[in-house]
Amino acid sequence: MKKVAVVGVGMSKFGELWDYNLRDLVVQAGVEAIRDANLEGSEIQALYGGTMASGRLIGQEHISALIADAMGLNPIPATRVEGACASGSLAFRNAYFAIASGAYDTVVVGGVEKMTDASTAEAVTALGGAGDQEWELLQGATFPGLYALMARRHMLEYGTTEEMLAAASVKNHANAVHNKYAQFRREITIDDVLNSKKVADPLKVLDCSPITDGAAAVILMDLDKAKQHTDNYVEIVASAQASDTLALHDRESLTEIRATKIAASEAYKQAGIGPEKIGVAEVHDCFTIAEVMAVEDLGFFKKGEGGKATLDGETKIGGKIAVNTSGGLKACGHPVGATGVKQIVEVAWQLRGQAEGRQIDGVEYGLTHNVGGSGATAVVHILKRR
Amino acid sequence: MSCVGIAGYGVSIPSYRIKAGEIARVWGEEEGRIVKGLGLSEKSVPGLDEDAATLAVDAARRAVSHAGIDPYDIKSMFIGSESHPYAVKPTATIVAEAIGATPNLFAADYEFACKAGTAGVINTYALIKSGEIDYGMGIGADTSQGRPGDALEYSAGAGAAAFLLGRKDVIANIEGIYSYATDTPDFWRREHAIYPSHGGRFTGPPGYFKHVIGGAKGIMEKMGTKPRDYAYAVFHQPNGKFPRTVAKKLGFTAEQIEPGLITPYIGNTYSAATLIGLAAVLDAAKPGDAILVASFGSGAGSDAFHIEASDLIDERRNAYPVRRIIENKRYIDYGTYAKHRRKLVL
Amino acid sequence: MKPGLPLLWRRTKERYNLIGSKCESCGTHYMPGRAVCPKCRRKGKLVEHKFSGKGRIYSYTVVRVAPEGYEYFVPYVLAIINLDEGAKITGQIVDADPDKIEVGQKVEMVFRKIHEDNPEGLITYGFKFKLAD
Incomplete structure (x- = not known):
């Protein structure tokens, strides 16, 4: 397999973007990535697009053809990849394989979701499609509900508290203040989280990631070619993915995302490092409990200690491991199909020393972790500084 | 042997209750006058996810378990209700599917105001009596609505009773049946109307009393019996007052009718009311006890039965006796009741 | 999105009666039933x-x-039930005070309305649970 590098990254503003449609967002991100890669566009040989629910949200399928068209990239092959909230990472991973296999040397990945054209109820219902329609959703399950079922078990088995969960949200809001692309650039307190409206006990509104519009794009290049082309690349040293049962109830344990553990262990093996080497991680905090489980499942903390570590500030910038410097899904926003690609963008900025007010000093390895549904898909990538 | 009897029965009553006083409070009525006038102090209210079909399924499952037979042996399913969930699409097939009796059976819905349940039992009886089938089920199930503020709102309750009839191992024999019917416009609900209309005091003498007396006298004449020959009598009970009055008129004592008088605790369960009363009596009956049953359905008619408890009744007691079911209750206020009955438009 | 009519009908028997499958080789129970163990x-x-x-x-x-389609039912208790035979399943707990629910409580299946399209639409029935007596 050939080695692969990220040579350009870009993203649109994340938020409620009433003035922009899906096409506008993806062009904003794509143009920024191509400019960042110092390319013309004509060098790009293939496109992979990640979108979860455009058909349900805006009635538009065939998103990759749309992106290629909007960015003036025709007639290159354009493929959509879907894996619920992990769609962006899956698109990235497929682009990675396309270069690693030797088929192409320059490929673009675009992740996008335009969510606010649908009503909140429609968006919630569309996201529900990531679960088991017949045996979870029809029973009245919602995504906050499924993660709440995990949170309840985590609290019961490990003594995790609502304050510990809230700390993840508070920290991510604090990080987002320094990210000009983030949806919520304001600090909040633990009390704000605890006193926010209950959504699915014990989860409250401020435990949940928002509904967001946004797009992110990255350009991948064969590593040897990247070295000739630019000094500003980061190397992809691991790409791993695992699956689990679609329905949460079929899992042995509700206090871990098993697919995350398996993908992480494979990723560390590929990179030849352990979790202690990771300096920055963008993890999938669709709900605060998801971040607590992620920092355990990724090996940063022992199982059951993720909540306490979060409350103790060990995942803050300057802590043991900086988690979600972008603000994470919670505060940067979660335009579902864009999230996995945005995580790569943030980690690339960190490894290139361009993360502005949230830069981690001397970071060598960065990790991204993207989950689909309640954990039926998990994708882990590790990137290395040039 | 063509004798037909009750192989098992089951009752289901929602756990929610609203007190007559709570309804009276909203409409500026005096609680004491309502309770005295109707002879009931509270009524059952279905949960948001309960309807005539779910109550019927719960009752039917209890009846199957009481009889201890393979549900697949049930070859007819009749459900009487004035609140079938669908105007068109049978409740009977829902229940048959949910107890595992499909597909080789005869299924149909009945409507005859409050006597649709006994109509189902009579037709089950007829099919078995004719030798066509060995087991059949008749169910009365309702979640009836009274117009807000109307006298009916204090009494319209929810419940279901299922009777599984057969020839073998019965706990009681149905010794005779008799029916009485005329065209009497005492109470009705037109297609697409949410709430029923009624003739006020006209529902009494020309409606309820004439027909219940007609049914009860008819079965006693047919069987050659007198009121004193019965250990129990069960009459349709739209409120707590009418059945006590009709019992007096017919010559039955309080001892004979009180055990089967359940409406004062749960309201009028319409198609289920007479059958729930019968179930409560069977919970207590001893071998050899004779029971007179006379239902009433507006429009109007009465189905009457002469039933005798068999020797098996003592050893085959129901695991869910009516008086225990009605004790499982939680009170709700008028706002919650309005939500449960979908009187709120979202 | 409104689930299609055949989708709601197709597993009626299983949804009404909690019918799944059991692997005779390893003894594991599955709800819903699986075609492959x-x-x-x-x-x-x-x-x-x-x-x-x-x-x-x-x-x-x-x-x-x-x-x-579930707006009228809020607030409702959603749970994962560990069935006595060993399979786990998602379902609602009905007729219960949410403040009195605890992990480990015994429950039993009840038959209830699961979903209603609209006043003129299809009613979907199926299993829910209530606290056992």
Whole structure:
């Protein structure tokens, strides 16, 4: 397999973007990535697009053809990849394989979701499609509900508290203040989280990631070619993915995302490092409990200690491991199909020393972790500084 | 042997209750006058996810378990209700599917105001009596609505009773049946109307009393019996007052009718009311006890039965006796009741 | 999105009666039933199994923001039930005070309305759970 590098990254503003449609967002991100890669566009040989629910949200399928068209990239092959909230990472991973296999040397990945054209109820219902329609959703399950079922078990088995969960949200809001692309650039307190409206006990509104519009794009290049082309690349040293049962109830344990553990262990093996080497991680905090489980499942903390570590500030910038410097899904926003690609963008900025007010000093390895549904898909990538 | 009897029965009553006083409070009525006038102090209210079909399924499952037979042996399913969930699409097939009796059976819905349940039992009886089938089920199930503020709102309750009839191992024999019917416009609900209309005091003498007396006298004449020959009598009970009055008129004592008088605790369960009363009596009956049953359905008619408890009744007691079911209750206020009955438009 | 009519109808028997499957090779129960035993794969032998409907609460939440078609039911208790036979299943706990629900409580299956399209639409029935007597 050939080695692969990220040579350009870009993203649109994340938020409620009433003035922009899906096409506008993806062009904003794509143009920024191509400019960042110092390319013309004509060098790009293939496109992979990640979108979860455009058909349900805006009635538009065939998103990759749309992106290629909007960015003036025709007639290159354009493929959509879907894996619920992990769609962006899956698109990235497929682009990675396309270069690693030797088929192409320059490929673009675009992740996008335009969510606010649908009503909140429609968006919630569309996201529900990531679960088991017949045996979870029809029973009245919602995504906050499924993660709440995990949170309840985590609290019961490990003594995790609502304050510990809230700390993840508070920290991510604090990080987002320094990210000009983030949806919520304001600090909040633990009390704000605890006193926010209950959504699915014990989860409250401020435990949940928002509904967001946004797009992110990255350009991948064969590593040897990247070295000739630019000094500003980061190397992809691991790409791993695992699956689990679609329905949460079929899992042995509700206090871990098993697919995350398996993908992480494979990723560390590929990179030849352990979790202690990771300096920055963008993890999938669709709900605060998801971040607590992620920092355990990724090996940063022992199982059951993720909540306490979060409350103790060990995942803050300057802590043991900086988690979600972008603000994470919670505060940067979660335009579902864009999230996995945005995580790569943030980690690339960190490894290139361009993360502005949230830069981690001397970071060598960065990790991204993207989950689909309640954990039926998990994708882990590790990137290395040039 | 063509004798037909009750192989098992089951009752289901929602756990929610609203007190007559709570309804009276909203409409500026005096609680004491309502309770005295109707002879009931509270009524059952279905949960948001309960309807005539779910109550019927719960009752039917209890009846199957009481009889201890393979549900697949049930070859007819009749459900009487004035609140079938669908105007068109049978409740009977829902229940048959949910107890595992499909597909080789005869299924149909009945409507005859409050006597649709006994109509189902009579037709089950007829099919078995004719030798066509060995087991059949008749169910009365309702979640009836009274117009807000109307006298009916204090009494319209929810419940279901299922009777599984057969020839073998019965706990009681149905010794005779008799029916009485005329065209009497005492109470009705037109297609697409949410709430029923009624003739006020006209529902009494020309409606309820004439027909219940007609049914009860008819079965006693047919069987050659007198009121004193019965250990129990069960009459349709739209409120707590009418059945006590009709019992007096017919010559039955309080001892004979009180055990089967359940409406004062749960309201009028319409198609289920007479059958729930019968179930409560069977919970207590001893071998050899004779029971007179006379239902009433507006429009109007009465189905009457002469039933005798068999020797098996003592050893085959129901695991869910009516008086225990009605004790499982939680009170709700008028706002919650309005939500449960979908009187709120979202 | 409104689930299609055949989708709601197709598993009626299973949804009404809690019918799943059991692998005769390894003894594992599945609800809903599976065509392939994930443990035994080709060596698995799956047969239909009707669950007793009894189990215990494994985890629960109170859903206060409902998806389309469930708005009238909020707040409702959603749980994962560990069925006595060993399979876990998602279902609502009905007729219960949300403050009195605890992990480990015994429950039994009840038959209730699951979903209604609109006043003129289809009613979907199926299993839910209530606290056992």
